[in-house]
Amino acid sequence: MGSLKGGMRLPVAQKSRVTSDNRCKRGFFEIAASMSGCSFWAIWLRNGRVWKKHVLATLIGNLGQPLLFLLAMGYGLGRDMGLVDGLTYLQFIAPGLVASSVMYSAALETTYGSYTRLTVQKTYEAILMTPLGVVDLVLGEIVWGASKGVLAGIIMLLALPLFGVVPSPWVVLLLPVLFLSGMFFSACGLIMTALAKNYDFFNYFTSLVITPLFLFSGIFFPVQTMAPTVRGLLEMLPLTPIVSLARILCYGRFGEPVLLKIFGSLLATGCAVWLAGYLLRRRLIQ
């Protein structure tokens, strides 16, 4: 019907209203409508289009740090160390660094990246003048951040054989776990963006949240051997279950309760996405 020659041509925006329920509903229904209509993909595609222009810079920015850590800690420090948890130190830290690269990539995208789109570039303002709403925006940004995170994770995994670490076939199952973790940290970043007054605000996030998580989530030392209270505390951190799942799936060594970790991460991600949506709506719709 879009190409009736000489006749009237319905604008495409009108077509969709016949088929899908476009009423503005809040909360769950709106999320479901956005997911089923996949309208948030337009935002994902927009970000992808911009990202393509700066591929190299962003990849180096996101991957440089974990690879350097792998080199310095794994080779430098790990050479003179015995086995940790039955693995060489380099083998021990490699899966955790994959998980941390996802965290960094996702969280930085939805803080500095999203904040630029929110304020300097006014991209959100432009998007909200189209049929897309805040829920599409939030899902688009979070799924985008998670996608960038997973890409960083995949590149890290592909780089591991260069360091003599060859992951087991189970590692394929790690990808959805990394995506989930990417969703969580993207949502956390977006929460910060919704609260930020300027770029300096993100210093709190990186130095009080991201860096401690990087250091204390069991990437560099085994959490299991800590004193019970400390261990309980560290296992509550959102990156800890992802790091252990990464280690389990990288080497196919099952033993710890996997389902609990996955369920906990799903719950945390759901809450974070909801909160990001709530706060960003408050910021964008007066």
Added chain:
Amino acid sequence: MFVTNETEGLPWQKWRRNPGKRLAGREGHRVSCTMTQTTAQQELIPDAPDSQAVVSVTGLTKRFGDRLVVDNISFAIRRGQCVGFLGPNGAGKTTSINMLLGLVEKNAGEIRIFDLEAPRFHREIKGRIGVVPQADSLDPDLSVEENLRTYAGYFRIPRRIARERVEELLHFFALHNRRDEIIEHLSGGQRRRLLLARALINEPELLILDEPTIGLDPQARHLIWERLAILQAQGTTMLLTSHYLDEVARLSQQVLILDHGQVVVQGEPQQLITDFVGLEVFEVDGTGGELDALEALFKQCNATLERVGDKLYVYAREDCSRLEKVLGTAGSWVRRPANLEDLFIQLTGRSLRES
């Protein structure tokens, strides 16, 4: 193609919904230019449900904290009309527009756009509106063409159709030579034209223009006016806000002046000027004594007088040309037709609004 064939209309306008409706809109605008005051005023008041109304707003109210920003305003925009939204800074123009778009939640009142309730049906409504925002919100990393294509994606316009429309819009706004340019390298006028092109990507039935020519040189402004006039002739309904009152006078058939969140006056511009200002204005420069003498003289004529510093404004309600002889000796003066700016100042005062 468009430049040589403008009167015929743009190809994409030919495909539009209902040619009959478009014609009606065009006639409507012609009629409104010669309308008497009573009909002009009635037209904006949405008493009865008006099938011609693209936008109808009743009792719209918005508070930010204790501050009443929009106070019980009502208006309607008929199909094919261009309504100018005027008011000093902080009068509530942008807040009202943002309520139409669902970017600000209303506290009270009713908004119907395309006969649909807002913001309940905001997805559908926004699918049929084009917005030219005041602030540049183009994607600086993307090229001219990519900006348009990306925006088409937000409206879920299929790629093939989007490609055609992008092509047409690039030509219509004389940007086809710049299609691969990054936004950073564009001039102010080119950016504005691109913002306009972007707003038209979904073939909107209603175009909202927030200061469309702000900061542009005369050449660039004229090009934009010319393009807007073409769109208007094809029946696109418009809502325009601008501080350039010559622009509003040029484009709008109806104006609505807001101040302190309330509608001060609405109607057909020329009629409002005649009613509230008069026919013509004398602006006379001089010393206090000279102007005192002239003030006494102008009392003979049906006119309102206003002194601002060393200047005397005479708003004449009748032909005062007989006084020109006297003025000839009195320093520098001009005589000109009353305009929208006089009306605006008359109704909203001369004091600055900087809060």
